[in-house]
Amino acid sequence: MLRNKQRQTPSYNQMPISMGGEPLIEMIGNRRITLEGSTGILLYESENIKINTSKMIVSFCGRGLTVRCISCSCVEIEGFITAVEFIT
Numbered sequence: 001m002l003r004n005k006q007r008q009t010p011s012y013n014q015m016p017i018s019m020g021g022e023p024l025i026e027m028i029g030n031r032r033i034t035l036e037g038s039t040g041i042l043l044y045e046s047e048n049i050k051i052n053t054s055k056m057i058v059s060f061c062g063r064g065l066t067v068r069c070i071s072c073s074c075v076e077i078e079g080f081i082t083a084v085e086f087i088t
Helices: 002-008
Strands: 024-028 032-036 038-044 048-053 057-070 074-087
Touching: 032 057, 038 057, 038 074, 048 074
Parallel strands: none
Antiparallel strands: 024 032, 032 074, 038 048, 048 057, 057 074
C-alpha cells in the first residue's frame, strides 16, 4: 500500500517551470547566487554587480563579489551578499 502512495506523489523537483521570461535566481545562503536569464553584465565591482535581463536589471551588493562562472544566459556570483535589488 505504501508503494502505491509513493508512486502517486508527483516529484516537483523535476517539473520544468516557465517563468515567462523572468530571471530565475537561486541563492545558497548569502555567499553564492546563480542567475539564469542574463543578457549581460552592466556593472562589475567588488561591492556591486548589476546584471541585465530581458525584463529588469538585478543588482547585487556586498563585499568581495566576483563572477565565478558566466555563460550565454547564466551568471554565478560569489562573495558576501548583503542586498539584492530589482530595477525596472
